[in-house]
Amino acid sequence: MADEFIPTPEALENAPLAYENPDFMDSPDARILRIMAEYQEPLSRFRRERIQDTIVFFGSARFRALDVAAANFELLANTGSRERAAQQPASLEEVEHGRASGARLRLAGAAIEMAAYYEDARTLANMLANWAKGLPGPRHRFVVTSGGGPGIMEAANRGAYEAGAKTIGLNIKLPFEQQPNPYITPSLNFDFHYFFMRKYWLVYLAKALVIFPGGFGTLDEMFEILTLAQTHKLAKKISVVIYGTSYWKSVMNLDVLAEKGAIAPADLALFHFADTPEEAFEILKNELTTNHLDSTWERTARERASRAIGDDSVSPDPAPTAQDILGPDIASTR
Numbered sequence: 001m002a003d004e005f006i007p008t009p010e011a012l013e014n015a016p017l018a019y020e021n022p023d024f025m026d027s028p029d030a031r032i033l034r035i036m037a038e039y040q041e042p043l044s045r046f047r048r049e050r051i052q053d054t055i056v057f058f059g060s061a062r063f064r065a066l067d068v069a070a071a072n073f074e075l076l077a078n079t080g081s082r083e084r085a086a087q088q089p090a091s092l093e094e095v096e097h098g099r100a101s102g103a104r105l106r107l108a109g110a111a112i113e114m115a116a117y118y119e120d121a122r123t124l125a126n127m128l129a130n131w132a133k134g135l136p137g138p139r140h141r142f143v144v145t146s147g148g149g150p151g152i153m154e155a156a157n158r159g160a161y162e163a164g165a166k167t168i169g170l171n172i173k174l175p176f177e178q179q180p181n182p183y184i185t186p187s188l189n190f191d192f193h194y195f196f197m198r199k200y201w202l203v204y205l206a207k208a209l210v211i212f213p214g215g216f217g218t219l220d221e222m223f224e225i226l227t228l229a230q231t232h233k234l235a236k237k238i239s240v241v242i243y244g245t246s247y248w249k250s251v252m253n254l255d256v257l258a259e260k261g262a263i264a265p266a267d268l269a270l271f272h273f274a275d276t277p278e279e280a281f282e283i284l285k286n287e288l289t290t291n292h293l294d295s296t297w298e299r300t301a302r303e304r305a306s307r308a309i310g311d312d313s314v315s316p317d318p319a320p321t322a323q324d325i326l327g328p329d330i331a332s333t334r
Contacts, residue, residue: 059152125159
């Protein structure tokens with residue numbers, strides 16, 4: 001053994017830091033870190049952007065709005081997808097000249113209906129954003145929020161954007177191609193891997209939900225919130241407006257649940273139906289004012305914040321970070 005030649009090993013490169021090691025960070029062992037990141041990073045940004053609470057819009061992502069220039073409709077292949085479905089609605093020109101087949105004519109009728117809901121969501125979001133912009137306090141109140149994709153989500157972000165207000169998009173990585181809609185405030189544009197973390201942030205800051213016509217995802221979110229409210233798992237009062245009575249009552253009959261004893265009759269008061277932006281706006285404005293703005297806790301908090309900063313307005317600048325406040329006394333970190 002003493003005579004055996006043992007070569008000197010070559011110099012090693014520095015090992016990657018754990019959080020810069022993609023093999024580890026993308027592995028099952030680091031799943032807890034990825035989950036924590038999808039909690040902490042949005043929290044940090046919401047604080048930085050002075051977001052206190054939200055109004056969340058749910059609804060179909062599959063239908064585009066009526067394109068005024070082209071005057072055509074488009075049906076998407078899947079929720080949030082940018083791919084077109086194989087069977088498209090008949091164009092307005094085909095409808096007007098009687099050249100549309102029965103199936104494509106039915107899809108065109110549905111597309112016209114959904115385009116109307118798009119415009120209603122846009123109008124309602126604009127009304128809410130304009131109202132919320134005038135509320136006093138050091139933070140942004142009742143910020144219009146969506147799942148970040150096309151369809152009703154785009155309409156909600158668009159309405160708030162056109163009001164000159166901040167607006168949030170909580171997107172999700174899906175197997176098919178998906179892009180955030182262009183009306184989201186860039187600093188409040190989020191992308192999630194985990195559905196449950198996205199759901200958490202859709203609900204955690206919400207003081208109201210508006211449920212526009214949609215599919216599985218919309219139904220999932222609506223019943224999840226109603227269940228949380230029914231079982232008193234929310235530490236706040238949340239307003240739920242179901243928009244489009246004829247659509248929703250053709251999809252489901254919630255009165256039967258009460259008649260059969262599956263829910264209490266009082267549970268039907270957990271939500272309201274609305275059919276116009278004006279009707280929905282009045283419901284939301286009245287409930288948000290009664291349940292939140294006029295509550296003793298909120299009035300006291302506003303007065304305390306006003307004394308601390310000297311006025312009732314929201315600063316146009318992001319809130320300072322700890323490093324901004326403490327300056328050169330602490331080392332810069334990444």
